[in-house]
Amino acid sequence: MTNSRSSALITGASRGIGRAIALRLAPRWHILALARTVPELETLAQEIRGKGGTCEQLVVDVTDGRAVRSALQGREVDVAINNAGVGVMKPFVELQPDEWQLMMDVNLNSVYHVTHTVLPGMIARSRGHVIIIGSISGKAGFAGGAAYSATKFAVTGFAESLMLEVRDAGVKVSVVMPGSVATSFSRTGRDQSWKLMAEDVAASVEFVLDTPQRMLVDRIEMRPLNPPKKT
Ligand SMILES: NC(=O)c1ccc[n+]([C@@H]2O[C@H](COP(=O)([O-])OP(=O)(O)OC[C@H]3O[C@@H](n4cnc5c(N)ncnc54)[C@H](OP(=O)(O)O)[C@@H]3O)[C@@H](O)[C@H]2O)c1
Secondary structure: OOOOOOEEEEEOOOOHHHHHHHHHHOOOOEEEEEEOOHHHHHHHHHHHHHOOOEEEEEEOOOOOHHHHHHHHOOOOOOEEEEOOOOOOOOOHHHOOHHHHHHHHHHHHHHHHHHHHHHHHHHHHHOOEEEEEEOOHHHOOOOOOOHHHHHHHHHHHHHHHHHHHHHHHHOEEEEEEEEOOEOOOOOOOOOOOOOOEOHHHHHHHHHHHHOOOOOOOOOEEEEOOOOOOOOO
């Protein structure tokens, strides 16, 4: 498909933060919306097209490196937003091998698959932006989050190292680190009204993207102003 707009790839675009980012960028960017859930991607694409935007759905499991490469190879991706993520929060001694592996595969290894596929094109064009949705858990651990926090520390280090590697090539790398956000990520059923909204994170992503070419916001952190007091 040819498109005059620059393209923004968003993984985990079917709901939550990824969906909010897609809707936020859609007035100006061609959206490549990647996730596994077809009906949710379809609803997103319809909403974007209904407002005059353009959106392609990529039904891909980000843990499948071969599928990621086959969906993205040959595409001109101007911005890649690595957002897909999962969290299984429980005491480490109760964490099962498949739960550990899932977090490593979705939160960390997918960043390799996606970024490694689209980065050579960005370097060749001397422009592009890789954004990683990290977390405040990527700078401070918490009980019950040993594996999740490990993946978020990992992507923080990845982003900083890659940034130093490709900035001279004209490619920006940024990590966006939210605290708690009200999405379906938390399955506790507890009140989420005190949390950040997915739209708050999306606005931060747009800010990071909209800086002048000479300026790189390599890391941005945000957190709810007034979380519940610990008892
Ligand atoms: N919510 C928070 O409090 C919070 C705070 C800080 C950082 N974050 C980070 O923000 C990111 C988005 O989280 P969220 O709160 O928006 O979560 P969410 O509402 O649960 O959405 C997760 C997204 O990831 C996608 N995804 C999961 N596994 C996938 C796979 N194997 N292949 C492709 N896509 C997959 C899901 O799509 P499908 O299921 O359709 O594939 C979905 O679109 C994550 O990286 C998370 O760690 C969240």
